[in-house]
Amino acid sequence: MEVNSDSESVPRVPENESAEAAVDFETAVSATGYGLFNVLLLMASIPAGWTTVFDTSTTAFIMPSAECELDLSLFRKGLLAASTYAGMICIAVVWGFIADHIGRKYLLLFGLISDAICNVFGSAAQSYYVYLSFKFASGIIVGGPYAILMTYIAEFHGECHRSRVLMWTGSLFALGNVAVPALSRAVLPQTWSFSLFNNSLIFDSWRIFLLICALPPFLGFVTMWSFPESPKFLMTKGKSEEALKVFRRMYSMNTGKPEDAYPVKVLRIETVGKPQTPLEPVDRSSRDGLRRSFCPTKFLLPTPYLFPLFIINVIIFASMTGMQVMKSWLPQLIVILNNFDPEESEDSPIVPTICEKLNVQAIETFGTQAALALGNTTVTCISMIVSTAVYTNATIIAASAVTSSFLVGIIVNKVGKKSILLVSLVSGGLCYLGLNFSPSTTIFLILCSAIIALTGISTNAITSMIIEVVPTTLRATAVSVTLMTGRFGALTGNLLFPILLNVSCDAPFYYIGGFLMLCFVLATFLSKYSGKLS
Template structure:
């Protein structure tokens, strides 16, 4: 059943006083329209505006690693509580991932980004004032709930302003610029945390020392992102998908004018086709009951889910998710716990190793009894026997080392991007998984703290590269019409790996120091083994 006047709604014709000779009133699709805008100033400003928004998740998930050593006594942090704080933001992201995806399709990319960024900034600022562990934990969880959706559609938002010939290159550079946020976090910690800053509000009801001020400053990326994204338009792809071709055409004209320096009236495209999804949605609205249309969106989604769990693809999906779980778990454990481990190693008392025939191993330095002995001796020396918690000294070198390690990991991933096509994604994956697993097994035998840091740096870099490699391989092992769903599942699996790793690490560390390192190394080895069976798909659904 056709709608009255349906043909007149399939495109929007823009009339101008002066038309370019190349212009046409024949409706064109999204790819043709965005290609006609070119590449220039608008695209550069878009990328710059997206950086603070992209850094938001990096800050939300990484700052806790540098706060834990300083806030240990104030928040009464046990090892398990530290692991929970490191994991809870990822847990919040998992809980609402699919919900945000639905909302993004209903209200638009830009509106969701703005809503999420301003709420996250607010959450971070109020969270910095938390005077108890449980309140701060709640704020970290809510932060994960809020930012999980906006970050997931940020790359989609950027992609929908670029033509196909520029899209892959732009997304690669975008990912690299977002990764620089991993360097910015420890660098900011180095600049703020060692300083004796402090102020109070409401007659000392809320006391803000350096680590709380660090959290306030860490809330700036989402706030800046809110301001910069606010100057950008809605995704023209989203507008066309929802039937608003006239507004999409205005955006394309603006992009064309900024990129070429020419008048918007000379934009060659004068009419836009409605997206197929919108036409199907509108046609479906005139039917009652369950549609018999084979292209019905609900049936298409059901068909995709059914195909994903069929024999040709279930093995590939399983292998991809095993690798992502192992790589993300290993990477996030090291990123979250490395500053704390460095603090413990720096505070190791050489007296504890007296009587040993050789230099103490890393695990002997991380021994819980030795740490407790240090605390007791410090309390006695300070004549502070009644105080329940004696904070460890946090040297500025902790943050300096973390900055160097983050920079080396980002540089490693950047260089791997240049050689991955020459060496092959699967070969890169093999090398990174084996090397990262070997580094984990070797951690306890590090002769010095410096060697330990080098191995940790290698683990972070190698697991980061393997995560990027296996994500890129989804294109080769999953058909196009299943790819978006496969990527969504893989993102969830990676976050689940981060949650599981951060919760298990303190439990295993309390049992025996070797256990958490063997856990990471063993999982990475398993990932290497299953990757052997990863095969490319035929490109067709059976």
């Protein structure tokens, strides 16, 4: 990313305004330019942004290793994978309300350090329900910092840089999807182990992996500590002098000039919502504020927004279901296929399907009580054989998915969001439907990689299309509702996957694949609304 500290690139205060004239936020932040401060903020936000990725992804990689110790049945695995999303859904709106009242920075720091502590204690959990509780608590905690972080970063950039910076931010955060499997490849195959409190707490490799995964929120807490409160928030709270100090610091770091050279001298106090009269207090009751935070939602319900928003929410529900289910269960599926004994099918002229392979090893790979089937009455669970290829394949798949998203971001303006959405939905649906017909494990993994990439692309595409069907005053609310729907899709998908897998191996693949194909049909109706409602 290019750092430009040239003074010519710094927007000037309009000449028709005196040096003492009060200016609004956009004018003030644009006058700070773009340079060292902005780049440092972006770099410092990376570990904080990776926190959500780590919290929602690590469970997928420890499930094969922790199966016996935590007594993980199929449904327990699904519940564990869904628990973080359940926590995020429970309190997401409350996080936003609190951030709008007490500030971005300190709430972000509180969330990060709390999540780090929660992850440390979770790594020491010796039972399934204790670990499940910590994962749920982690979801409650981490649901806020991610949304706060994106808002925090946006409020340090002028309009001319904001979109590009948020695009770069999202791309850098997406690299966390590669970091998790890469870290699991380095740690989980090891035989590391140590104990504490006279062997009361035993840390083997998968617990050490969870302990290391507590580093991103802790590092995010450390790196974000030195940055100031959002100047936009300070201005909305009437703290113009504090906001001015922040702008001066930004200006000095970006241009290399002294803070006194910053051209803006007076800031205009900004308010959120309707203008306040002298008789109205700036700070109203928390109960009224929380009630008002839900009010914009009702304006989304009447026509002409109801049907297009219904389509958007159905699509993101399906896309997030398809993406998060595959991400959560991919390591488990790879382990199952790696444990399949090819000698069992050598004499058969028919190549076994993927589902036949899964069913052959269902008891040994998922279950418990496998030892009893072998006549062993002392051991009730046999650990699965987890090769390093599991983590290597997961790393390659994650890297290919992130790369695909980058490439689509480059061509999106040429081909259009609608075309990308339609292609990704129908292609993702076909890939899901074709999983059971994969002639080999390699083809299966290629299809899994395509599914993660395509469903991720469709999620980003449909989120960005909200701009075309919802007016500016309702877009923030619409995005919040849509993301909530997507998280609910991830939650229900992870709960339904093991249930459907117990019914029939084909069932979850056909359910998600058919759902994505239905969304392809629904997406064709969005064209009649694009650009007409904003």
